Amino acid sequence: MRILKNKTHIDFLGQTRRKIALIISALAVTVSLGSLIVQDTPLEFGIDFTGGVLLEVGYPQPADIEAIRSDLAAAGFDDAQVQRFGTDTDVLVRLPPQEGWNPDELREELRRTVAGDISNVQLRRVESVSPQVGKELAEQGGLAMIIALLLIFVYVMVRFQWKFAAGAVAALAHDVIVTVGFFSIFHLPFDLTVVAAVLAVIGYSLNDTVVAFDRIRENFFKLRGISAEESMNTSINEMLARTLITGFTTLFVLIALLLFGGESIAPFSIALIVGIVVGTYSSIYTASATALLLGVNAQDLLEPIKDPDLIDDLP
Amino acid sequence: MNRYPAWLNVLVLVILLAGIMLALPNIYGSAPAVQLADVEGADITQTQLDNYLRVLENDGISPESAYLDDGRAVIRFAKGAVEDQQTAGARLRARYENESNVALTLAPGMPDWVRELGLNPMSLGLDLRGGVYVLLEVDMDTAVDNRMKGYEQDFDDRLRDARIRHRVDLNNQTLTIRLQSAEDMEKAREIVSGADSDVLIGDGTDGKSLIVRMTEAQIKERQDFAIEQNMTTLRNRVDQLGVAEPLVQRQGVDRIVVQLPGVQDPTELQKILTATATLEFRMVDTTGDMPGSRRYPGRGDEAPQILKREVIASGDEIIDAKSGFTNEGQPAVHITLDSAGGERMLATTRENVGKPMSTVFIEWREESVTRGGKTVSRKFKTEEIIGTATIRGVFKNRFQTTGLTPNEARELAVLMRAGALAAPVYKVDERTIGPSLGQDNIDRGFNAIKIGFLAVIVFMAIYYRWFGMIANVALFSNLVFIVAVLSLAGASLTLPGIAGIVLTVGMAVDANVLIFERIREELTAGAQPQAAINSGYEKALSSIADANVTTLIAAIVLLAFGTGPIKGFAITLMIGILTSMFTAIVGTRSIVNLVFGGRKITSLPI
Numbered sequence: 001m002r003i004l005k006n007k008t009h010i011d012f013l014g015q016t017r018r019k020i021a022l023i024i025s026a027l028a029v030t031v032s033l034g035s036l037i038v039q040d041t042p043l044e045f046g047i048d049f050t051g052g053v054l055l056e057v058g059y060p061q062p063a064d065i066e067a068i069r070s071d072l073a074a075a076g077f078d079d080a081q082v083q084r085f086g087t088d089t090d091v092l093v094r095l096p097p098q099e100g101w102n103p104d105e106l107r108e109e110l111r112r113t114v115a116g117d118i119s120n121v122q123l124r125r126v127e128s129v130s131p132q133v134g135k136e137l138a139e140q141g142g143l144a145m146i147i148a149l150l151l152i153f154v155y156v157m158v159r160f161q162w163k164f165a166a167g168a169v170a171a172l173a174h175d176v177i178v179t180v181g182f183f184s185i186f187h188l189p190f191d192l193t194v195v196a197a198v199l200a201v202i203g204y205s206l207n208d209t210v211v212a213f214d215r216i217r218e219n220f221f222k223l224r225g226i227s228a229e230e231s232m233n234t235s236i237n238e239m240l241a242r243t244l245i246t247g248f249t250t251l252f253v254l255i256a257l258l259l260f261g262g263e264s265i266a267p268f269s270i271a272l273i274v275g276i277v278v279g280t281y282s283s284i285y286t287a288s289a290t291a292l293l294l295g296v297n298a299q300d301l302l303e304p305i306k307d308p309d310l311i312d313d314l315p
Numbered sequence: 316m317n318r319y320p321a322w323l324n325v326l327v328l329v330i331l332l333a334g335i336m337l338a339l340p341n342i343y344g345s346a347p348a349v350q351l352a353d354v355e356g357a358d359i360t361q362t363q364l365d366n367y368l369r370v371l372e373n374d375g376i377s378p379e380s381a382y383l384d385d386g387r388a389v390i391r392f393a394k395g396a397v398e399d400q401q402t403a404g405a406r407l408r409a410r411y412e413n414e415s416n417v418a419l420t421l422a423p424g425m426p427d428w429v430r431e432l433g434l435n436p437m438s439l440g441l442d443l444r445g446g447v448y449v450l451l452e453v454d455m456d457t458a459v460d461n462r463m464k465g466y467e468q469d470f471d472d473r474l475r476d477a478r479i480r481h482r483v484d485l486n487n488q489t490l491t492i493r494l495q496s497a498e499d500m501e502k503a504r505e506i507v508s509g510a511d512s513d514v515l516i517g518d519g520t521d522g523k524s525l526i527v528r529m530t531e532a533q534i535k536e537r538q539d540f541a542i543e544q545n546m547t548t549l550r551n552r553v554d555q556l557g558v559a560e561p562l563v564q565r566q567g568v569d570r571i572v573v574q575l576p577g578v579q580d581p582t583e584l585q586k587i588l589t590a591t592a593t594l595e596f597r598m599v600d601t602t603g604d605m606p607g608s609r610r611y612p613g614r615g616d617e618a619p620q621i622l623k624r625e626v627i628a629s630g631d632e633i634i635d636a637k638s639g640f641t642n643e644g645q646p647a648v649h650i651t652l653d654s655a656g657g658e659r660m661l662a663t664t665r666e667n668v669g670k671p672m673s674t675v676f677i678e679w680r681e682e683s684v685t686r687g688g689k690t691v692s693r694k695f696k697t698e699e700i701i702g703t704a705t706i707r708g709v710f711k712n713r714f715q716t717t718g719l720t721p722n723e724a725r726e727l728a729v730l731m732r733a734g735a736l737a738a739p740v741y742k743v744d745e746r747t748i749g750p751s752l753g754q755d756n757i758d759r760g761f762n763a764i765k766i767g768f769l770a771v772i773v774f775m776a777i778y779y780r781w782f783g784m785i786a787n788v789a790l791f792s793n794l795v796f797i798v799a800v801l802s803l804a805g806a807s808l809t810l811p812g813i814a815g816i817v818l819t820v821g822m823a824v825d826a827n828v829l830i831f832e833r834i835r836e837e838l839t840a841g842a843q844p845q846a847a848i849n850s851g852y853e854k855a856l857s858s859i860a861d862a863n864v865t866t867l868i869a870a871i872v873l874l875a876f877g878t879g880p881i882k883g884f885a886i887t888l889m890i891g892i893l894t895s896m897f898t899a900i901v902g903t904r905s906i907v908n909l910v911f912g913g914r915k916i917t918s919l920p921i
Contacts, residue, residue: 001778007839056752102680103742104585124752130743133450137878144876151868159861193811196873196881200818200888203869207822207862211829214858242825242832249774249828250821253767257817260766262759268814 003244008237012284013229013292021285025174028278032181042184046191047094049138051131053106055093057114058122062088068114075113086263090124097131141195145176148202156206160213161300167291168209171282175205179275189267197271204250204272205279208243209287215239216288220298228297232288240284247280316845317912319905327905330897331792337799340425340436345444346379347400348391348422349407350559351415358386359415370410376403380427391422408557420559420577437801438560439576440809440883443757445750446576448879449588451549451740453569456488458541458738459534463488466514466527468624471607473506490527497523538569544737546571551733552587571740577750589742591679592727593630593735594650594716597622598663599671599703611675614699617718620673622700627663627672629735632656636731638724639715646721648728650714657712664709673703674716679739760813767817768794775824779831781920785906786827789898793823796894797887809883819891825862826899829855834921844919848911852904859900863892 011017036042047054057063065082068091072080077095085092093114098106107126115121149169156165179198183190215235223231251273258269351367353359360383367388368381376399380391392399400419408417421444423436441448467485470492474481479502482493492507494500500523507516507525513533517526529537546563553561553575562574578584600608600621607624635651652660663672677698701718719727772790775783797816801808834851842850870892873885911919 001780058749058751103745122749122751123747124749126745126747128742128745130741133743140876140878144872147876148869148872151872152865155865155868192878192880193814193884196811196877196884199869199873200884203866203888204822206865206869207825210861210865211858214861238836239832242828245778245828245832246822246825249771249824250818252770252774253763253817253821256767256770257763257814259763260759261763261814261817262756262810264756265759265810265814268811272818 002241004241008240010237010240011233012236013233013288018285018289018292021289025282025286028178028181029174032177032184035181035184039184043180043190044183044187045138046189047127047129047134048192049134049141049190051097051129051134053093053095053098053110054125054127055110055114055123056085056125057091057093058124059089059091059118060120061118063091065091067116068093071113071116072110075109077110077113090263103128137192141192144195144199145202148199149173152202152206156210156213159210160217161296163291163294163296163300164213166294167287167289167296168206168213170290171209171279171287172202172205174282174286175201175275175279178278179271182274183267183271188270191267193265193268194271197268198275200272201275201279204276205283208246208280208283211242212236212239212283212288213291217301220301224298229292231298232292236284236288243280243284247276250276317848317908319908319912324905324909327902331795331902334792334796334799336432337434337802338795340423340429340434341798341802343423343425343429343436344394345421345436345439346391346394346424347397348389348420349400349404350418350420350422351388351390351407351411352386352418352554354414354416359383359388364388367407367411370406371403374402374406376406378403380430382427382430389422391424394424416554416557418557418559435802435805437798438805438807439753439757440807440812441574441576441746441753442748442810442880443753443760443808444576445578445748445753446574447578447584447748448575448744448746449573449585449742450566450744451545451571451573451589452743453538453542453545453571454739454741455538455541455569459488459529459537460485461738462529462537463490466490466511469510470507470527473510474503477502477506479503479506488528490525491519492525492527493519494523494525499523500525541737542569542571544734545740548734548736549573549588552729555729555733556584556587558584570743585742585745587726587729589740590726590730591677591736591739592723592730593677594633594648594727594731595629595675595677596627596660597625597673597675598627598667599623599673601670611673611698611700614676614701614718617700617702620671620700620703622673622675628652628656628660630677630731631735631737633731633735636728638721638728641715641717645717646719646724647715647717648719648724648731650716650731652712654712660714661709661711664706668706668708671703671705673700674718675699676701676719756810760810764794764813764817764820768820771820771824775827779827779921781910782827782831782834782907785903785910786824786831786899788906789827789902790820790823792902793891793895793898794820796898797890800890800894801887806886807883808887809880811880811884812887815884815887816891819888819895822866823891823895823899826855826859826895827903829858829862830899830903831921834919838919838921844911844916847919848907852900856900859896863896867892 065084069080069082072082072093079096081094083092084090107128111123149172152172153165153169156168176198179201183194212235215238216232219231219235223234254269254273254276258266258273261269351359364381364383367390371378378390379393382389390403404417404419411417425436463485467483467490470490471483479499480495481503484491492503494503503525504516507514507527513530515528515530519526542565546565549571550561550563553563553573558575558578560576562572564572566572573588575584600623603621605623608621609624610619610621613619632653632655633650634653637649639647639649641647675698677696679696702716772787775786777783779786794816797819830851833855834847837847837850838844867889870885870889873881874889877885
């Protein structure tokens with residue numbers, strides 16, 4: 001079976017298409033950054049980053065969210081967020097860092113409050129993170145992302161050339177911004193696992209980009225006498241089936257993870273799904289287009305001649 | 316063409332079999348068990364284990380398996396036999412409380428022959444089996460303060476013995492010793508530097524005082540000591556509470572991670588973990604105006620007293636403590652002091668028969684407060700007199716103290732036995748996962764793996780036909796290898812770890828897709844099948860290597876910077892990338908060569 005009949009000849013890097021892609025990318029990045037800058041709460045940071053208390057409570061019958069909310073407010077926790085978590089009987093309660101409480105007493109008080117007069121209420125999960133740890137985790141996450149991009153730039157530069165490295169990193173930055181922007185626009189919970197997912201997206205998207213670059217390098221040598229643009233276009237077309245198939249298989253498993261993996265892993269799956277769709281797009285358009293914009297050509301990939309004297313001796 | 320030498324095929328087969336063997340213990344899951352460890356830390360012997368089993372046999376409880384593991388006895392029951400486990404636990408605890416710490420736990424459900432091969436399943440992280448994770452921050456300032464207080468008393472005593480008039484103040488980890496004259500100052504300097512040659516001694520601005528501080532190295536040493544001491548204490552406390560497989564680990568400069576798998580109700584445990592309750596014994600200052608004396612409040616009806624500054628014995632000198640009752644039926648803690656504390660107690664009681672001595676109960680309480688718009692936790696110290704008694708006779712290292720509720724007496728006894736914390740600890744991160752959520756996470760995670768895996772193999776089989784089937788074999792072997800490596804490394808599997816495996820399943824086929832697409836290209840370009848296979852594998856190699864190295868970079872960065880959930884994901888992702896390179900390249904080639912190699916074929920089922 002084949003998804004693409006015969007060879008494709010899509011002009012991915014043609015002037016018009018390149019312009020359209022540029023506009024789409026610029027728009028996506030602008031909207032993402034805009035959402036991150038304009039909104040009061042740019043991201044729904046989990047307590048991993050903000051500090052605070054989180055409770056996952058399992059009730060024996062469908063839970064009455066309103067009642068839980070008012071019970072909590074009556075007990076003095078009027079800043080509590082209460083929401084269903086996956087099923088009707090599961091409830092997630094989140095609180096910002098609380099003042100004047102001993103952590104153990106706070107947990108007991110919350111347990112009493114959310115249980116109310118219902119017996120058999122299960123405290124499935126309790127997390128309480130202090131604000132200073134939250135800040136450290138956020139800093140570590142940001143640092144990890146920057147270091148990953150830096151190392152990748154160096155690797156691609158060594159294996160290929162700086163114009164390719166710039167193209168790859170531009171594509172990756174694009175993917176990261178749009179994925180994080182997606183979480184900002186749709187107010188999805190942003191926790192530590194999402195940071196891990198974004199880093200995995202970097203790995204995946206790069207995977208795609210490097211495979212395309214590999215073919216571009218091969219074709220730069222094989223197909224002489226055609227422009228860099230044409231050569232790159234051919235390469236992307238040749239790799240198109242592979243790009244799509246790997247994208248599909250990865251999306252299959254991620255959709256399985258989203259549907260069956262449970263609520264707490266859902267933000268992670270969403271980040272990867274968005275990231276992989278965006279990453280596939282960007283390795284076709286953004287990465288190669290950026291390298292082309294920087295004037296990449298076959299000469300860039302030739303080994304420099306190490307000993308100039310050698311040339312004189314040639315006939 | 317396309318033949319692997321026999322040794323290479325054998326090697327691939329051996330590696331695959333090794334992987335299957337290492338992964339094998341995991342298919343049996345885990346079962347409820349009781350674990351016994353000697354209180355003193357000695358190894359449990361086979362004879363002891365036989366005794367335990369006899370006790371259980373008398374009660375009609377028959378475990379499925381019983382063995383010694385790393386000096387501890389493990390008695391495992393049938394899967395789901397939680398009732399047996401609990402009865403057995405209670406029975407053994409009642410019988411052997413004084414010699415063994417009894418803990419309820421989960422043990423690998425594998426049959427004895429697998430265990431005897433020395434194989435172990437991968438352990439499950441807290442999010443999968445339930446438990447408590449606590450990140451504690453050690454209050455380093457207090458650790459240093461405590462040491463400075465020791466210096467304060469020591470220097471004060473020495474100067475008094477030398478009959479030099481002085482005043483000592485401790486402020487901000489700096490001792491100021493004020494003296495009468497410059498001459499006294501020089502004498503004092505000699506005495507202080509003679510007592511401890513390492514401290515920094517500077518001159519005060521007025522020419523007749525000394526400023527004493529600890530050096531950076533001393534502070535560092537003191538902090539390291541505080542961390543080490545606290546970790547030992549925490550380990551002891553956890554052991555006393557009967558938690559199986561606890562983990563107490565230093566993290567960074569001033570933090571300690573405590574992981575307690577399988578703990579169901581964390582409240583009591585958490586309280587004991589960070590509790591800093593301790594006792595001090597001081598003489599009452601009957602004159603009320605001795606230098607350094609201070610007024611202490613009494614607890615409840617207990618009268619407040621002015622107590623002398625000198626501590627006769629403190630919590631860290633208590634080597635054993637048992638809760639019990641006095642002859643009059645009051646709750647009491649029976650205390651045994653170490654030799655230094657005992658000597659001091661002997662000397663003090665000998666000189667002070669007929670004079671009153673107080674027992675002070677000291678506790679650090681934690682509360683979060685808002686400072687400058689930020690919520691931070693703060694510890695404050697409460698010191699209360701729980702009892703004052705007239706010394707009736709001379710005693711040394713064994714005595715009892717009263718004035719506590721039975722609960723407090725029991726808790727204090729546990730704390731004293733485990734040793735005091737060298738410095739108070741703050742809880743900065745705490746995660747408790749109930750056992751039901753853990754089981755749900757396991758079920759959901761494995762469901763996701765199964766369904767994702769199924770979707771991929773169906774797709775590959777349809778899309779690449781026989782070659783797709785070969786890739787599927789490689790994909791399945793890859794799963795086996797990931798589990799094998801995790802088991803071998805003793806790493807624990809977490810929910811993000813499962814996510815990493817799922818992602819690997821999706822991405823691992825990439826190498827085969829690259830190879831197969833290349834083979835198809837070669838065929839389209841008119842190559843003969845055998846040549847197409849060969850150049851397909853060869854030409855795809857550099858792409859595969861590049862693609863995997865870049866993902867590996869991301870995984871390594873995650874591993875280096877990540878904590879908790881991120882680390883679990885990074886580890887499985889990294890293992891998955893490495894094992895998939897082997898299965899997708901060498902593994903599939905080996906099968907392709909066996910099936911298609913070395914014979915004349917006109918077309919390929921690809």
